[in-house]
Amino acid sequence: MTAFSAILKRDLRLARRAGAGAGLGLMFFLTLIAITPFAIGADQKLIARLAPALLWLAALLATLLGLDRLFQADDEDGVLDQFLLSDGSLTLLVLAKAIAHWLVTGLPLSLAAPMLGVMLAIEPQAMLPLMLSLLIGTPALTLIGLVGAALTISLNRGGLLLSILVVPTAIPTLIFGVAVAKAAAAGQDFTMPLMVLGGTTLFALAISPFAAAFALRQARQ
Amino acid sequence: MAGGADLSLETAGLDHPVERGMHWFSRAACAAPGVPGPRVFDRTRGATGRSIDHFQKGRYTDIGLRRSVFGGILSVYSALRLVASGLAVRRGPRFLFRELELVLKSGEVMQLTGPNGSGKSTLLRLLAGFSPADQGTIRLEGMDDSERNSAFHYFGHREGLRAALSAGENLSFLAGLLDGDARRIPEALSRLGIARLENLPVRVLSEGQRRRVALARLIVIDRPVWLLDEPLASLDSEAIAIVSGLISEHAARGGMAMVATHQMLAAKTTALDLAGRREVAA
């Protein structure tokens, strides 16, 4: 457990440091949302209808685009070798990295979503469910991306490849995440999609760390 | 050099069979009168890396337990043997080496030499367990397989430091990751002559300073088997003396080290030369 908390602590500290690209995911999220109306047009009603989808797509991209560096940076400076010499299981260590990543990407992004929701004219009653769906769903995005990050660890243009590999797997999260916000905006009950969304996250939690750890070991050979 | 050159370093008197599952503290020590041996023996979990730590934290205070008589050397580690047999690594059409046999025992320092590309780094990474060999087996006798990871220190070209963190932060992270003792960081840094660098971010350090910081983890994290890949590169003569001294001390305490370097080490070493072992694969 000490190894787990050591990684968590270090990654959070790195995220606060200059040079680690702290908050870049959030900034990317803001930028993406801010430019979509230019593509769609200033039709407030249309924007409002598309808003949940836009927010979810932006969340997906913001999560994935930074992920390629997650293990690469550790690999380049040789820290990853030390991971393998740790007492703790690599699966747990990988999970610690995922948690740290979510805390500096998915969490702030979910919390910022209502503000962007205002700009996108989302129905007020859908604001909280939307935030909730992002809070519950974005961990799945990080976890799924984790496997991609491990697979593309030694590749130069890993970011693009990672997105291609990972996006299809994120489809269920996307479907049910948007469904929650849509149902809430229409004043319907959104318990069902929310439960399924939580299910996809738990499923990703059960599978991804193992897959990522396995991929990392393979990549070492 | 034909395969199967006997590189085993067994010396009469130093050799004693060690059962699997035994811990740091050799049977001899545990069986010594007045020592609560069973306490250690019963620990089937055999938290090897940890038990040393527990001693340092004063959990077990009986000094008798800390000593194990090993070939006349006062040792804090149990008798371990790193045994590789029939080792082969293939790179494309040729073998870097084949049928490599080696035995490294507690208290020994093995100096690994050979021209560039002869597989020194590969061998060390193999021994650390980072990658599997194409043929052959590597065993660490005297220790549970499950504990294997926590027996090794690996120090490579990439030092394992993050540029944005300070020297101290880097070391305390590694101490947490590898179950070391973060309280020993100041001591380790001053031993390596870089006490004043503790709070500087690693990115501003020179190559040599960075390597000193990285080497400080050998002190902060207590592990019996050191696999060091060119630990003396980029170091000045003062630092070379310090690191060379660390290796000697480690061996004197019953640890073992395998060092890839062409420099002279202070410790008495056995040699393993990988030159001329390349073979075209059949």
Next chain:
Amino acid sequence: MTDAATPSLWRFANPAVFNRLADRLIVPLAILTALMFGWGLYGAFFVSPADYQQGETIRIMFIHVPSAWMSMFVYAGMSLSALGTLIFRHPMADVAQKAAAPLGAGFTLLCLVTGSLWGKPMWGTWWEWDARMTSVLVLFLIYIGVIALWQSIEEPNRAGRAVAILTLVGAVNLPIIKFSVDWWSTLHQPASVFRLDGPTIHGSMLGPLMIMGIAFLLLYITLLLLVMRAEIMNRRAERLELLAAEAE
């Protein structure tokens, strides 16, 4: 440029001289800023009349408009500093630029937030994708980009040059962005949308607005001096730490 002999503005481009100057100026400037704000706000709330169309909400204008001015003014200043960085390679230009970016972003955010607060009673919505607000939003994004770049490159000199290039590219692009946003806006927006600039500004509002403008400018200069001084100190501390480490 002959130095020393002719007293010129360049003298202040020396960090030590600058710091001494900043030390002397900051307190009087802060007091002056507070006085101007007091005067301006008094004028805004008690002297200036409520708008016949917009009622009391018009008073947000006294914050909104000056911050909009400042958001552009700061960027213009940053562009000049960027030239200083690239042409003269002067570290003080770096420092000025680095200090200005978060301040500019702050003014821009203030402009956006007050605009949004104003928009709610006026349009019935917090946010309207209208040409003006959207342009300001784009400016805010550029500021964010500049700050992010500063934070991502650790070595100050390299970061300074990279940011200078980005700033200038942004400056060249801003008019184009503004033009296209205007075009985009007329394409999508019904012409009847109420504009924040309103028809004309009544004379009794203009006075307090000007005073508020000056107050904002003073606030900016005070904060800029403070942040620049801190940045200079920071770099000096870092340098000293390094020297100390090397000296062992």
